[in-house]
């Protein structure tokens with residue numbers, strides 16, 4: 126099934142639409158299992174959800190949040206790491222309990238074992254109700270880099286140069302990031318709903334390729350063309366090269 130396209134005039138309205146989807150799911154299923162990205166794209170959505178929580182408009186007390194990915198070598202205390210950013214921007218402000226958070230420990234001594242742990246937790250929770258994704262400049266979803274086999278669950282990934290370069294924006298100083306640890310394409314495909322968010326003209330060509338390229342592991346975002354229930358939330362700039 127083709128992903129549903131939703132184009133919004135700007136980043137703020139796109140963020141609001143994403144936050145509304147999270148709140149709608151939680152009001153229907155308070156125990157929902159939701160996989161969340163870090164990165165710049167979801168910041169507006171987090172802000173809206175934090176405010177909604179403060180106003181008592183949504184209830185996060187029974188849900189579980191899973192972290193999409195992490196840089197190898199990074200833990201919750203490390204500036205610029207995915208858990209660190211998500212903690213700061215979302216998980217702490219909404220006062221989530223530790224037992225509601227499942228995150229890859231990028232500092233795990235045995236990363237393969239860490240993947241197995243997260244796979245097991247996700248399976249024991251009955252899979253993901255919702256996965257929210259950003260997209261990388263090389264079409265990566267989470268840290269599934271081009272070439273990742275599509276039958277993969279959680280795994281360690283070797284980062285392409287573009288991911289290492291773009292990833293520097295999360296760090297205060299030049300930081301070595303060579304590998305990631307990430308949910309797999311299979312987690313994404315098995316999620317009941319997948320939402321990909323993209324904003325800004327820098328993402329326009331990536332979005333165009335995600336929709337127009339033949340479905341291929343060489344461009345991971347094309348996987349969403351085969352998802353049973355996927356939506357793209359885009360601002361006008363990110364959507365400027367597609368027809369909708």
Ligand SMILES: N[C@@H]1[C@@H](O)[C@H](O)[C@@H](COP(=O)(O)O)O[C@@H]1O
Pocket residue numbers: 162163164165166167193194258259260261267268288292
């Ligand atoms: N590890 C993150 C992903 O989880 C994120 O979704 C994507 C887009 O990031 P941004 O929203 O900052 O463009 O790339 C990063 O590498």
